[in-house]
Amino acid sequence: MAANIQQQIQQLRQQLQEASYAYYVLDAPIMPDEVYDRLYRQLQELESDYPELITAESPTQRVGEQPATQFFSVKHNIPLYSLENAFNFEEFAKWQERWQRVAPPLTPKGAGLDGNAPPLTPPYQGGGQEGITSSISNQENREITPPLAKGGLGGVSYVCELKIDGSALALTYENGVLVRGATRGDGITGEEITQNVKTIRSIPLKLNLDNPPPVVEVRGEAFLSLAVFEEINREREKAGEQLFANPRNAAAGTLRQLDSKIVDKRRLDFFAYTLHLDQGNEGNTQWESLELLQRMGFKVNPYRKICYSLDEVREYYEYWDTERRNLPYMTDGVVVKINSIFLQKQLGFTQRFPRWAIALKYPAAEVPTIVEAVTIQVGRTGALTPVATLKPVQLAGTTVSRASLHNSDRLADLNLHIGDTVIVRKAGEIIPEVVRVLPELRPQNAQLFQMPSCCPECEQPVVREKGEAVTRCINTSCPAILRGSLIHFCSRDALDINGVGEKLVQQMVDSNLVHSAADLYDLTPERLMSLERMGKKLAEKLVSAIAQSKNQPYSRVLYGLGIRHVGSVNAQLLTERFANVEELSGVSAASIEGVYGIGSEIAQAVYQWFRVPANQSLIARLKTAGLQLQSEVKNPNLASTNLQLAGKSFVLTGTLPTLKRDEAKDLIQKAGGKVTSSVSAKTDYVVVGEDAGSKLEKAQSLGIELLSESELLELLSKP
Numbered sequence: 061m062a063a064n065i066q067q068q069i070q071q072l073r074q075q076l077q078e079a080s081y082a083y084y085v086l087d088a089p090i091m092p093d094e095v096y097d098r099l100y101r102q103l104q105e106l107e108s109d110y111p112e113l114i115t116a117e118s119p120t121q122r123v124g125e126q127p128a129t130q131f132f133s134v135k136h137n138i139p140l141y142s143l144e145n146a147f148n149f150e151e152f153a154k155w156q157e158r159w160q161r162v163a164p165p166l167t168p169k170g171a172g173l174d175g176n177a178p179p180l181t182p183p184y185q186g187g188g189q190e191g192i193t194s195s196i197s198n199q200e201n202r203e204i205t206p207p208l209a210k211g212g213l214g215g216v217s218y219v220c221e222l223k224i225d226g227s228a229l230a231l232t233y234e235n236g237v238l239v240r241g242a243t244r245g246d247g248i249t250g251e252e253i254t255q256n257v258k259t260i261r262s263i264p265l266k267l268n269l270d271n272p273p274p275v276v277e278v279r280g281e282a283f284l285s286l287a288v289f290e291e292i293n294r295e296r297e298k299a300g301e302q303l304f305a306n307p308r309n310a311a312a313g314t315l316r317q318l319d320s321k322i323v324d325k326r327r328l329d330f331f332a333y334t335l336h337l338d339q340g341n342e343g344n345t346q347w348e349s350l351e352l353l354q355r356m357g358f359k360v361n362p363y364r365k366i367c368y369s370l371d372e373v374r375e376y377y378e379y380w381d382t383e384r385r386n387l388p389y390m391t392d393g394v395v396v397k398i399n400s401i402f403l404q405k406q407l408g409f410t411q412r413f414p415r416w417a418i419a420l421k422y423p424a425a426e427v428p429t430i431v432e433a434v435t436i437q438v439g440r441t442g443a444l445t446p447v448a449t450l451k452p453v454q455l456a457g458t459t460v461s462r463a464s465l466h467n468s469d470r471l472a473d474l475n476l477h478i479g480d481t482v483i484v485r486k487a488g489e490i491i492p493e494v495v496r497v498l499p500e501l502r503p504q505n506a507q508l509f510q511m512p513s514c515c516p517e518c519e520q521p522v523v524r525e526k527g528e529a530v531t532r533c534i535n536t537s538c539p540a541i542l543r544g545s546l547i548h549f550c551s552r553d554a555l556d557i558n559g560v561g562e563k564l565v566q567q568m569v570d571s572n573l574v575h576s577a578a579d580l581y582d583l584t585p586e587r588l589m590s591l592e593r594m595g596k597k598l599a600e601k602l603v604s605a606i607a608q609s610k611n612q613p614y615s616r617v618l619y620g621l622g623i624r625h626v627g628s629v630n631a632q633l634l635t636e637r638f639a640n641v642e643e644l645s646g647v648s649a650a651s652i653e654g655v656y657g658i659g660s661e662i663a664q665a666v667y668q669w670f671r672v673p674a675n676q677s678l679i680a681r682l683k684t685a686g687l688q689l690q691s692e693v694k695n696p697n698l699a700s701t702n703l704q705l706a707g708k709s710f711v712l713t714g715t716l717p718t719l720k721r722d723e724a725k726d727l728i729q730k731a732g733g734k735v736t737s738s739v740s741a742k743t744d745y746v747v748v749g750e751d752a753g754s755k756l757e758k759a760q761s762l763g764i765e766l767l768s769e770s771e772l773l774e775l776l777s778k779p
Contacts, residue, residue, distance in 0.1 A: 065106060069113055072103040131251040136230055138277055138336055140247045144413040145717040146420050149374060155418045159407055217399040219346040220376045221364045223419055224331055225390035226283030227312040229257060236272030238265050243315060256315055259324040264357035279334035284311045285388045288327050307390050332358035345399045366399060381422055393421035412773050424485045426495060429453040431480050434509045436516045440544025440622055442532040444522060446471055448494055455486050463492040467529040468511050469754060477506035527738050536674060543569050545622050549577040553628050554620030555609040559602050567591045578681035580606050610686045617687050624665045629729040633658060640690035641679055645670040659734040704778055705733030709742055713756055714749030716769045731776055747772050
């Protein structure tokens, strides 16, 4: 009987795997949803009756029953290198010249160069799933051009693939079964998120191979389709939660959800693009590796192409510069890889990039529109940010009606008038911004916009400190500062209070339910039910989420307080050095500065924050409420003394090729450096990206050393 049950379970799993592959990977369903659901329920019932027969690759194991408590760092079996970027064909041609200079002068015949390679005989043939195998063979194959004639790339071809704007993943399979999924992290270590990865239906739990190799490493990109992204943001808006800026951020945020059921609901997708096998049997070419990935059961982007000349690469690049707007997902460039695996291995890697691949990025999309008004946003630190209200315009796949104007200096540079025609840009994950004004189109009697002298929220005078570009409200009772402080306090990296977003905070402040973060812990379902559209069940859920936040560690609470210049890394350093909040609040600024990685600016900010009576009262109330205000670390030591950038001061300016501003800042701080917002004689380095502004000019005038992103990463990699 047991043997019959096991056979029945195996048959159900195979049917469900075939159906899932056809639906999610091939986009060619082979059975109605009702049939799939019925088979799935049958499998669930059998596994419930015979739990000893449950295996990790079963379709029922995609979604975990219990949320994870945290993610753990894991070292990648093979480093996840980022790609060097080229922003035009001149840079692309220079990349080609560089790899050709270091390429081996002679290549043995049959070693895998294009035109000389023997036919590939994959050692691992797909089998046992005829429906899947036949579906693969029927997929559209891009036409492969005959080997290059004289005058081209010398017999070397490139594989061009669309660069998907998502989140990189590393997948490990042992004996054909998925055992680990991890984020890119810093390329050497990432976060282990296997349970979340299993929810992605286009990632097979079991490879479509009869005799799989012992270990298979697959790299690819998890992403959200534009339709799913818009649906998620609509739901977040209804729930009063902060909207995701773009699909890339939404995908990354989704992968870091502790509850895999939430990840499952967001319907992430996945394209595989790199394969590593234990004995190097990926094939002779990149193209063959992609085909083998397909046979294994992965979705591979169908719009790839082999190019045998630079002209063909250019044609592919220019074609998709237009056509990418019709794709159901975001892409911000083309990845170009040398097709020959042999040549890839000969070229190897720099400290950060493979020499045999490059990302040919599309220029930032720019469109003209009209400034209809300028409003001022007041943040949690009191910073006043001017924001242009624009005549709605389509930009990079979304409708844009607002754009940041940054600060007073930027306004002065633009000489912006209400009614001006402006050029707006959005590069990748960058928030829309005004690039330049077209003064020749300015209407008569257009009014020059100037920063206000009083806060628009509380009508108190604002100040602009010497050497800073930011204008601030310094009224601690300002409603905007309170709202911003509460949103920060409840954010994911701080107390992580699920359900408390911008709209709910706005309601609570406007209704005088809360006047500080401590008031959150006095809320009851009855008090919350006084708010508009707040039912009993939701109110109880919010009170429960607030109560659960009391378990967050001391470092998160300290970060959540919103002390100026204290990010999550600095908060961790401080809580490792000072065992509890009483100790931290009682020491001198010099003692705080003595913590490795904490500079004088941060130390002064922390010291001054604890001198304010209202803040002292807040700490006392949070302690009474039961929040964690002491470290669980026994015998805390000073931070590590082998930090590469200890005591060095950095300023970031412009848009970096691959790193977001917060990512670069985090890397610097983790290495012991500090990041400031303005350039001074005390600045050691200025990291310069595209469209750097006045900070670059000031750094040049002061003779401060300038770094590119790659030079910063090289500095970070030194022991």
